[in-house]
Amino acid sequence: MVKLRARCLLVGDAAVGKSALSHMFHSEGTLFQKNYSMTTGVELLLKCVNIPETNDSVELYIIDSAGKETLVEGCEKMWGEPSLLCLVFDLTSEQSFANCGRWMERVRAHCRGLHLPGVLVGNKSDLSARREVESSVAQEWAQSQGLEYHETSARAMENCDAPLLSLARAFQSLYQERRETIQNLSPG
């Protein structure tokens, strides 16, 4: 049994549904906030994910950080050193997808060159008539950035646990990899 602990940064443009998703994560998919209320700082949510078919678990400290341009700089001070990344865009907004590159740059500046496992999440998959970003395009970009891609709908409560599980698994495999390295070290 291993109890892992990870600081998970939740970022992306304003109004893509980061907080709606994080409340979905937190409430096990039962609570969708119908009224939009912009996050102006950072909100911390704690979520424990058990990894199926193992006795391992990952405690995720989810840092839900404001997406609005003018607020980002202030929020960055509270990011600390992230262990995982959850980058969210709105499937009905080409612009929110185009901005993901800049979010990656911002986040990488906080990582001291360390590998940061993560996921790219296309949210609002229920609004299929208004979709502006094709799955294949998003998938390809995610892969180029070393991220796993998921589509979710916080409103329709679809697939919301997939990104979390993916993050937990990525952190577990990073841990196992590092543990193996340490087991094979030679003495100082």
Add this chain to the structure above:
Amino acid sequence: MKYTRSPGDPRNMTDSSLSSLGAKVVVASSGDENHPPENITDGTETFWMSTGMFPQEFIVRFAEATTMSAVTVDSYNVKHLRIEKTASQNASQFELVTEKEFGHTEGHLQSNVVSLNGSSATHLRFIITTGYDHFVSVHRVTVQN
């Protein structure tokens, strides 16, 4: 992996593994049951591994108040270590003894001697404030009297 030191290594002279002093790790902030904190004090090749985020800490309790000139910490990926002590029986009111930045090593352990200036303590608290990776390990702590 073997801990081999040349017979002339000065550290051999006064090194005491913590278990031989009746010392135990009583608190640790991370949990992999295959790499428990007891591994730090047992004087063998095993290790304790942190399981994510910083800071990480462990507290060593001695059987009685012990005077120490230095400790040697064998570790991996530890960047900054802070050592606190207390002379109380109940592991409270820790005060800072020293802080040290460890150099980065790749492929082999870090081994750092940290001077404690003859501090006397019943408990030592080791706080790893940052690391060179997401996870760090501590393999052995030995005390020089």
